[in-house]
Amino acid sequence: MATKLLFFHGSPGASVKIILTKTEFDPWAEIKTFQTNSPHIRGKHGATATFVGTMRDFNEGDTVTMMTLEYYPGMTEKHLEKIVAEAEKQWNFLDCLVVHRVGDILPNDPIVLVSVWSSHRGAAFDACRFIMEQLKSKAPFWKKEHTENSVRWVAKNSSGYEGAK
Amino acid sequence: MATKLLFFHGSPGASVKIILTKTEFDPWAEIKTFQTNSPHIRGKHGATATFVGTMRDFNEGDTVTMMTLEYYPGMTEKHLEKIVAEAEKQWNFLDCLVVHRVGDILPNDPIVLVSVWSSHRGAAFDACRFIMEQLKSKAPFWKKEHTENSVRWVAKNSSGYEGAK
Amino acid sequence: MSIHVRFFASLREQLGVREQCLEAEGIETVEDVWKRVNPKLSLPEHVLTAVNMDYADVNSLVKDGDEVAFFPRVTGG
């Protein structure tokens, strides 16, 4: 995988891997590789909950051609670690993988991957969603959109607890 | 992929694919293939929520060496379709992939995959979890466990809304 | 025509019956189907029933040509 690791965090308890990358990544291949390299969860994890955020080619009525993701080196990594540690305190999980893109991104590129392995599905679902919501509201990343006519900063993230018709 | 399709359902609205298979499947490869074959979601889906259930090698204090998954041909397919259609009514999603193993299963084999593609993460998360809970409580599947000393039917599924420590 | 009866999983093993074909005469409900097949055994608690592959209950009506199924709580996923 042509992934440039900017940051890697391995935890001693549950296996936690947090990756920031400047190049495109394949979330499904990342999950597979991570799982293959985690022999301790073989036969132990009944549940894997995963979320992948992908760049859309539209926003607020405009066509988006590119996006630049700025971050705060040091603080971003620290807060991703903190968010996963908080989830670990609340739910029993075996492993957790977080990957986040930074730099220039094109439509249809994956931006973020959160994957949680647990014995039971309730913990996997809850921890995965918690990490995503915390990441969206706390982790220092900023998106700049390039539309056909302008370049603009995305003002805010919407809550993830909406979506029913 | 050496997947024997027992049943395939393609929907005219959102792309819905429901697969029952007697042979081992790789959930991450299935997702990738499905996504590659869905050009209409390129740049449109901001969110993918996925759940994979995997066979554990233990249950109720015993080592489990094998599992046999019985189903009700006809009714199982009908109810999986119904569950996904109900989710489609409640949430906006673009695509949905459900794969379920039947027959003999070994520890660490994936049993079920539910993957939902949507514009927004709330809908993806909610629909994915709804489909899993409905599948667990409504779809006619029955697990028979082979432990080292006995063969027994699993009595009931636990609720998926537990898991916090 | 007739009523097609099916049993699954632990119930299939306990009864030793997988499928059965009944004369429709005298059968009006799911419960009647059960009684015809198991005259000496009352319907065990937690047994689920389906008519033509839709969930039903013991009072659901059954007509000639229907498929009626009995099975334990589901444990898939």
Add this chain to the structure above:
Amino acid sequence: MSIHVRFFASLREQLGVREQCLEAEGIETVEDVWKRVNPKLSLPEHVLTAVNMDYADVNSLVKDGDEVAFFPRVTGG
């Protein structure tokens, strides 16, 4: 020693400043840092602040050697 100040994203572009080094003398809080850097501009609403890479508020204490950051609402994920 000194206080290291950083700005990110839209705020960085608006102010035209990425990093700055301040003398610690006379600075007690995050707000003092902002005033030193932008004497004519009050801290915009929704601007977030961090001291040594932990979230802080305008009244958080700042000491010599600290890193203080100002940035807009985060929009990752």
